[in-house]
Amino acid sequence: MAKVTIPIGPQHPALKEPERFMVTVEGETIVDADVRIGHTHRGLEKLFEQRTYLQNIHITERICGICSFTHSTNFCQATEYILGAELPRRGLYLRTLMNELERLHSHLLWLGVAGHEMGFDTLLMWSWDDRERVLDLFEDLTGNRVTHAYNTIGGVRRDITDAQVQRVLHTMDILEERTKAYIQVGLNEQTILKRTQGVGILTTADAKRLCAVGPRLRASNVKYDVRKNHPYAAYGELPFDVITSDTLDVHGQLVVRALEILETVKMCRYMMQNLPPGEIRVKVPRKVPPGEAISRTEAPRGEDIHYLRSNGTDKPERLKVRAPTLANILNVAHTLKGANIADIPLIVAGIDPCMGCMDRVLILDRDKETASVMTKEQLREYSIAWYEKEAHR
Amino acid sequence: MNGLESIIYMLVFPGFLFLTSFAFACQYIDRKLYARFQKRVGPPFLQPVADFIKLLSKEDIVPKAADRTMFTAAPIVGLAAVLTAFIFIPVLALHALIPSFEGDLIMVLYLLTIPSLAIFMAGWSSGNPFGQIGGMRAVVQMLSYEIPFFLALLGPALVVGSWSLGKILDYQLGGMWLVLLAPLGLFVAIITLQGKLERLPFDIPDAETEIVGGPMAEYSGRRLALFRAMLDIEMVVGAALIVTLFLGGYDLIISFSDLPWYLPYLVNGVVFFLKVLLIVGILALIKAVVARYRIDQMVSLSYRWMIPLSVAQIIVIVALKFGGWF
Amino acid sequence: MKRPGVMIKDVFRRLTMKPVTSRYPYEKSPAEPGYRGKMEFYVDKCISCGMCAKDCPSFACVMETIDGKKRPVFYLDRCLFCAQCEESCPKDAIKMTQEYELAHLAGNPPIVK
Numbered sequence: 001m002a003k004v005t006i007p008i009g010p011q012h013p014a015l016k017e018p019e020r021f022m023v024t025v026e027g028e029t030i031v032d033a034d035v036r037i038g039h040t041h042r043g044l045e046k047l048f049e050q051r052t053y054l055q056n057i058h059i060t061e062r063i064c065g066i067c068s069f070t071h072s073t074n075f076c077q078a079t080e081y082i083l084g085a086e087l088p089r090r091g092l093y094l095r096t097l098m099n100e101l102e103r104l105h106s107h108l109l110w111l112g113v114a115g116h117e118m119g120f121d122t123l124l125m126w127s128w129d130d131r132e133r134v135l136d137l138f139e140d141l142t143g144n145r146v147t148h149a150y151n152t153i154g155g156v157r158r159d160i161t162d163a164q165v166q167r168v169l170h171t172m173d174i175l176e177e178r179t180k181a182y183i184q185v186g187l188n189e190q191t192i193l194k195r196t197q198g199v200g201i202l203t204t205a206d207a208k209r210l211c212a213v214g215p216r217l218r219a220s221n222v223k224y225d226v227r228k229n230h231p232y233a234a235y236g237e238l239p240f241d242v243i244t245s246d247t248l249d250v251h252g253q254l255v256v257r258a259l260e261i262l263e264t265v266k267m268c269r270y271m272m273q274n275l276p277p278g279e280i281r282v283k284v285p286r287k288v289p290p291g292e293a294i295s296r297t298e299a300p301r302g303e304d305i306h307y308l309r310s311n312g313t314d315k316p317e318r319l320k321v322r323a324p325t326l327a328n329i330l331n332v333a334h335t336l337k338g339a340n341i342a343d344i345p346l347i348v349a350g351i352d353p354c355m356g357c358m359d360r361v362l363i364l365d366r367d368k369e370t371a372s373v374m375t376k377e378q379l380r381e382y383s384i385a386w387y388e389k390e391a392h393r
Numbered sequence: 394m395n396g397l398e399s400i401i402y403m404l405v406f407p408g409f410l411f412l413t414s415f416a417f418a419c420q421y422i423d424r425k426l427y428a429r430f431q432k433r434v435g436p437p438f439l440q441p442v443a444d445f446i447k448l449l450s451k452e453d454i455v456p457k458a459a460d461r462t463m464f465t466a467a468p469i470v471g472l473a474a475v476l477t478a479f480i481f482i483p484v485l486a487l488h489a490l491i492p493s494f495e496g497d498l499i500m501v502l503y504l505l506t507i508p509s510l511a512i513f514m515a516g517w518s519s520g521n522p523f524g525q526i527g528g529m530r531a532v533v534q535m536l537s538y539e540i541p542f543f544l545a546l547l548g549p550a551l552v553v554g555s556w557s558l559g560k561i562l563d564y565q566l567g568g569m570w571l572v573l574l575a576p577l578g579l580f581v582a583i584i585t586l587q588g589k590l591e592r593l594p595f596d597i598p599d600a601e602t603e604i605v606g607g608p609m610a611e612y613s614g615r616r617l618a619l620f621r622a623m624l625d626i627e628m629v630v631g632a633a634l635i636v637t638l639f640l641g642g643y644d645l646i647i648s649f650s651d652l653p654w655y656l657p658y659l660v661n662g663v664v665f666f667l668k669v670l671l672i673v674g675i676l677a678l679i680k681a682v683v684a685r686y687r688i689d690q691m692v693s694l695s696y697r698w699m700i701p702l703s704v705a706q707i708i709v710i711v712a713l714k715f716g717g718w719f
Numbered sequence: 720m721k722r723p724g725v726m727i728k729d730v731f732r733r734l735t736m737k738p739v740t741s742r743y744p745y746e747k748s749p750a751e752p753g754y755r756g757k758m759e760f761y762v763d764k765c766i767s768c769g770m771c772a773k774d775c776p777s778f779a780c781v782m783e784t785i786d787g788k789k790r791p792v793f794y795l796d797r798c799l800f801c802a803q804c805e806e807s808c809p810k811d812a813i814k815m816t817q818e819y820e821l822a823h824l825a826g827n828p829p830i831v832k
Contacts, residue, residue, distance in 0.1 A: 006522045028526075028688065055776035058801040119593055119685030122730060125431035129739050136751070143755040143815075149801040157806065158753070181729070189725040191594055191684040341526065342597070342687045430730045432739045594723070678731075682724040 003031065008344055010039050016113065017355035019329070021348075025341055033336035035329055040355050048319040053079055053153060053288060056316065060306075061147045063321060064357040066109060069102045070299040071306075071357075072151040075319070077232060078295035078308035079153050082288055088279040089234070091155035096234040097168075097271050098142065098150055099297070100264045104175065105134040106300035107257045107264075110352045111182060114254065117345035118195050123185070130178045133171050140164060155281025165272050172265045172272075179261045186254050196251035200335045200347040203248060210331040213324045214302025215260070216351050218244045219252030226298040238267050250350040287314045299324055301352045323357030412479055415666070416625035417441040419632070422670055423677045430681040441625070445618055453614030458520030467518065468612075468619035471511030475626045478504035482633045483562055483642060484665050485658045493559025498550060501558070501634060502543060508627050509535040509589070512598060515620070516608030527607020530688055531591070531598040537692045538588035538595075541581055541699035544707060548578035549638045551710050562642045570641040577706040579639045581699055583672070586631045587679055588695070590624065594683040595691055632672040633665075640668050750817040755800045757818040758793060760831055764812035765790050771804035771813060780804050795821060796828035 003024050010018035018039035024032040044063060048056055060075040061068040073095060080087065087095075108131040115123030135145040141164055142148035150156050186192060202212065207220035217224055225242040227235040243259040245252035288310040295306045302324025311317040328351040335347055402408055420441040428435030455461055481497045491497075509531055516528025549571040550556055553564045565571055572579050588595040598607045612620060636642060643661035686694065741748055750756060767789040772780045779797035782789055791804070791813075805813045823829055 004522050004525075006526075025526075051776060052774070054774050054803060054807075058776040058799055058803065062799075115684070119596065120683070122431050122681050122726065123684075125433060129432055132739075139754060140751045143753050143802070144800065147799070147801075149755070149799075149803070152806075185725050188721050189684070190721050190723040191686060193721060194686065194690050195684055340687060340689075426734075429738065430733055432733060432736075434738045434740045434742075678727070679724070682727045682730050 002026070006341075008348075017353060019353070019355055021333075021336070021344070023336060023341070023344065028340045028342070030336050030339050030341065030344070033333050035333045037326075037329060037355065037358060040358075045319060045321065048316060050315065052286070052314045053316065054286070056319070057151055057153065058147075058149060060319075060321075061149065061151075064323070064354050065146050066106045066354060067102065067299040067301060067304070067323075067357060068147050069098050069150070070297050070304055071321070072148075073099060073233070074295045074297045074304055074306040075308070076151050076153050077297070078293040078306050079288060079310075080284070081293040081295065082291040082308065082310055083153070083284055085154050085282055085284050087155055087282060089276040090278045091280040091282075092234040093271055093275055094156045094160060094280060095151065096238070097160075097268060098148065098156075099233065100267050100271075101134055101138065103264050103300045104261060104268075105131050105138075106352075107261050108134070110257060110300075110349075111254075113352075114196075114250075114346065114349050117349045118192065120192065123182075127182065130175060133174060137168060137171050140167065152281060154284040155279070157281070159280055160275070165275070168268060168272050172268050176262065176265045179258060179265070183255075183258045186251075186258060192254075193251065195343075195346060196249065196254060197247070198249055198251075199339065199343045200250045200350050201248045202331055202335050206334065207331065210334060211327045212302075212331050213327045214299070214352075215253050215256045216302070216328050216331065218242065219256045220248050221246045226296050226303050230296060232295070232297060234271070238270055240267050250346050253350050287312065288316075299357075301325060301354055301357075302328060304357075321357070323354065325351065325354045325358040328353070329358070408480075409476060412476060412626055412629065413445075413622060415669075416622065416629045417445070418666075419629050419669065419673045420625050423628075423673055423680075426674055426677040427681055430678070445622065448613075448618035448621065449615055451614040453616060454611075456520050456611050459611065460518040460520070463514055463518035464611075465616065467511045467515040468616050468623060470514075471508045471623040472619050472626070474504045474507035474511075475623055475630055478630045479626070479633070481558060482630070482637055483558060484633075485643065485661050493557045496556045497558050498546070498556050498561070498638075501630070502546065505589070505627065505630060505634075506535065506539060508623055509539075509591075511623065512591070512608050515612065516598070519608065519611040521611050523606070523610050524608050527598045527610070531608065533688055533692065534588065534591065534595065534597060537695035538585050538699075541695060541703045542585040542589055544700065544703035545578045545581040545585060546634070546638055548575040548703075548706050548710055551707065551714065558637055562637055562644075565641040566644050567646070570639065570644070572639045575639070575706055575710060577702055577709075579635070581703045581706070582635050582639065583675060584679075585695075585699055586635065587676055588691070590628050590631060590676075592676065593680040594686050596685060597688050597691060628673065628676070629669065632669045632676070635672055636665065636668045640672075642668075750819055752817065754817045754819065755802045755815045757795065757816055757821060757829075758798075758802075758805065758831055759814050759816055760791065760793070761812045761814075762788075762790060764810045766810055768809065770807040770809065774803045774807040776801060776803065793831040794828060795831065796823075 003026050005022055005024045008021040008023060010020050020036040020039070022034045022036070023030050044059065047059060051059060057072050057075060060071045063071045108127050112124040112127040112131070115121065115127070138148060139145050141160060142150040142158065150158065202210075202216070202220050204220050204222055207217055207222055212220065221244050223242050223244050226232070227240075228242050240263045243256050243263065245255050247255075290310055290312045292307070292309045295308070297304050304324055305322040307318070307320040307322075308316055309318040332348055332351055336344065339347060404410060421436065421438060424440070425435040455464055478501045480491060481493075481501050483493070512531045513528045513535075516524040516526075516531060549561055552571060552574055553561045555561065561571070587593075591597070591599055599609065609617065609620060643665040645660070645664050765788075767782075769782050769789070771791050772778075772782045777797045777799050779794050779799070780791045781794065783792045785792075800815070802815050805815055821829060
């Protein structure tokens with residue numbers, strides 16, 4: 001049968017955020033897939049260089065709506081490392097609590113999105129209803145449902161009252177019961193099993209070679225979690241397990257994420273019952289001495305790396321963000337080969353894509369061995385010249 | 394029948410107007426139940442009418458790469474076929490618009506295959522790769538689901554011993570509904586009807602998240618309104634067929650025929666309407682609890698489960714008939 | 720047991736319960752206390768230090784001279800509602816309220832003076 005090339009995206013109902021996959025199909029089987037990213041490039045890394053550290057906290061939150069707290073945590077951790085600031089234990093615990101609550105709401109969102117890609121709208125509506133409980137909790141604790149503005153360099157901004165602690169514990173009870181119901185559905189519902197088992201298989205060797213991160217890596221039976229391997233914030237003191245699955249496919253990712261929700265519930269309960277008293281923040285100077293730092297956290301999607309370089313003023317010299325979806329896009333292109341068209345939405349949704357986190361531009365010139373970042377004017381002139389050349393061809 | 398009477402029958406009852414309002418009511422129940430299952434509120438009562446009128450008033454675009462004649466003909470042919478199919482189904486009385494003749498069951502089934510072909514024609518002529526893929530999927534689905542649907546509906550015909558809808562309905566009047574004699578057939582008929590109508594879990598040609606709407610991707614305006622109307626009326630005709638063959642049509646066990654004037658017909662109509670709504674409700678429930686199958690899984694479901702079940706049902710009926718039970 | 724339609728019992732039960740959608744314009748949804756909505760500015764407490772304008776990430780807080788006193792003006796269409804101004808102000812002259820219904824027509828942005 002003849003080969004047809006169909007574009008999936010940049011605008012497609014299966015994709016929540018724009019990226020372009022050009023898949024070449026024969027009948028229903030995909031023979032080749034080509035990924036092009038960069039549709040949500042916003043020039044954030046340049047913006048970071050023009051704002052002070054305090055202003056940058058709020059901008060890092062807006063890199064992504066779903067993993068927003070992880071990005072601001074990462075940035076604050078990098079700055080605190082250069083400053084040599086030691087956070088009080090209560091501040092660390094509160095920061096970790098918010099990170100875990102964000103993991104909860106992100107995994108519930110993923111469950112709904114995966115259901116929608118399969119056509120299972122009932123699962124979408126129900127899991128997003130449960131996610132509303134977490135968002136209400138966020139509104140109570142931090143002041144907003146998504147971009148929390150809770151972190152600051154040197155700690156967190158708001159303290160937690162006893163009534164709020166009780167509310168967190170109550171919400172955890174409800175969520176644990178609902179998640180167990182979803183796990184029952186995920187393991188026993190035959191239509192879900194047929195759509196997710198055997199789909200998007202990534203072997204352990206391939207996962208390590210293609211640098212997969214997050215639940216995609218853990219579903220390929222690699223036991224790696226930044227919270228356990230390189231503990232940050234209060235994770236060194238919390239008891240939890242790293243969940244892996246040996247089925248290597250999208251069903252494995254479903255199981256990994258659902259069980260991670262249960263681990264998160266366990267962690268939040270431990271934190272609420274063992275919250276240390278004390279201060280929640282330390283005072284830090286506004287000008288940061290010259291230095292470099294790399295900070296890694298486990299975002300709900302995988303490992304998120306921030307590299308910060310400071311030069312003694314109150315604005316950073318360079319902040320580079322490596323979001324987890326950038327690492328996972330490579331193995332999406334790999335797993336798409338040999339799959340059916342019907343599996344495209346599920347494979348793409350399986351890595352929990354967050355294109356907003358992902359798009360940064362770094363020009364690597366392999367011959368000259370330089371790395372440079374283009375300013376907006378240079379990029380604009382370059383792209384105009386390139387398209388003119390294309391049009392004349 | 395003289396000319397005026399036949400025009401009224403064709404346009405008002407049981408023709409275009411009656412059938413579209415019936416279809417809108419069924420679509421409302423379907424969407425409202427689907428929403429309530431998902432903890433949502435659902436659309437208000439006149440929503441399907443509003444959607445239809447809105448689509449009629451929108452701009453109608455034909456893509457340049459599309460074959461204009463077939464692009465326009467597909468929804469019209471499909472709609473005409475389902476509208477014609479309904480006139481054979483007895484709603485108010487024992488004979489429908491046209492007195493029942495031997496083989497009108499086959500006629501209705503034949504006319505009900507045309508909508509699937511219309512969807513295929515629409516996808517193929519739309520000039521869009523998504524449409525072509527959707528059209529191919531529609532044909533595969535048609536091949537898988539026509540066979541068990543026919544076989545499941547063959548059961549009641551075998552019990553009664555005739556191909557005529559009127560005779561089958563006559564057999565069931567007074568309480569002997571054929572669901573008691575052929576329950577497996579009802580089960581298979583409902584599931585394969587869901588497959589024929591291309592609804593979840595079998596809405597593969599029309600998969601929104603995978604192929605952006607498949608054959609309907611390029612339709613807009615009046616043609617899309619006709620397509621949607623065709624799908625809704627197909628649901629009504631399919632459900633009405635199942636009600637006539639398995640659930641006794643307008644029968645309510647006790648007979649109301651000694652009421653004066655046209656009241657027996659009114660009661661028959663209401664009972665028929667409620668039974669069709671029951672089938673539509675079951676279809677909405679199926680839609681709400683499952684995810685979508687892949688095309689190869691759907692074909693294997695049909696050939697491994699639906700066809701053997703319906704064949705088993707026929708064997709049971711033939712054996713019982715030979716044994717002299719009925 | 721693996722079969723299609725595992726959720727069917729829960730789904731059926733939903734028919735007897737009310738939907739979770741709240742009918743927004745008719746049933747208002749109050750914000751929790753501590754929600755960061757529109758800010759309120761107390762001009763008597765202000766000492767014109769300018770820390771709020773220095774710390775605003777999106778330059779929504781601009782120092783302007785009105786009636787001879789240098790004081791901030793907040794342009795709400797640029798505001799992120801991050802409350803950094805509230806935190807940086809040494810005299811507690813800025814407070815966030817819970818008002819969130821701030822939709823307006825283009826060209827007429829709300830300004831807090």
